[in-house]
Amino acid sequence: MGNRWFRVRAGVRDWLVAGGVAGTLLVTGVSGQHSATGLDLLGYALLGVGGLALAAGRRAPVAVLAVTGLCAVGYQAAGFDVAAVAFLFAVYAAVRAGHRVVSVVMSVAVLAALPLAALASGLHDTGEAFARARGALEIAWLVAAGAAGEALRQAERRADEAERTREETARRRADEERLHIARELHDSLTHQISVIKVQSEVAVHVARKRGEDVPEALLAIREAGREAARELRATLEALRDDGTTPPHGLDHLPELVERAGGAGLRATLTIEGRRHDVPAAVGRTVYRIVQESLTNIARHADATRASVRIDYRPDAVALRVDDDGKAVPGTDLVPGMGLLGMRERVTALGGRLLAAPRGGGGFTVQAELPVERAS
16 A cells, blocks of 8 residues: 555656646746747647656656657757756656666767757857857756766665665574574473483383383373474474475364374364365464363363364354363463463464353363454
């Protein structure tokens, strides 16, 4: 919207400049006390066309340069002693657009043609001195217009280069920060999680080798260790890479629910509605909410069953996670980092989240994530 409004304002500004220059040329031509002969009418027309052509200077600077130069030579030959103001504006616009060689060639051609046109009109027979003075003045104007256009072009190029440099610096700092975080996570967590995972695997193996029943808590610890190792590995890969590795999303929900069921919890997944394209941010958020909900159920709810329901709607994706745990209405809920993280993710996408005990017992987590706004 801002770019479109800027283009509209730039177009209006171009027409205002063109109209002002055309009006100035016509007023100057009228003040010369010309009659309404055919040649004079042609001169007025060339004055107006030369000024109004500047409105297209931003889109076609070379064409406008040629038109204004021809008009200047034409109305000089028609007897209108009017300075080539429109041509000066055109030179400025062409140089600013980077057409320096074309501007120089056209300027030399017009400078050579203007004295001849003025002499052909019969108004300048007072000597070579006046013609040279007039030519010197026009050369000075052309040099000034060209210098102004070149200075502005160089300033714009330096501003663009500075903006590019700032963006590259910001990206480089972000990459360095990501690598630093990845190193910290690897040094602080990888070893501990590996120890938990290996020890739980060994304990399960020894218990089964002895023919003993493996406690559910030990199986849950082993599965949690495996999941933590996978998540940490995926997080480190995402931090070290450039984001091309596909993250967990809606396609990974069946595997997530199946793993939750392997820790002594009967978990089911139900999908309603017709699957449609969902932004990656929404898919990641749905996955993380389901993951955190199932983790909380396994750790705190003392539940035996959990249900995950995904509903694809035309303009949103809704999810609901229920359990039959010990939570009852009226229980004071102290939100932990998991619930706070859910709420932050949903709010960032413009959605809604409800996490509270259910009327019939147990806990429910409901979220609705708009698709269009997130995309």
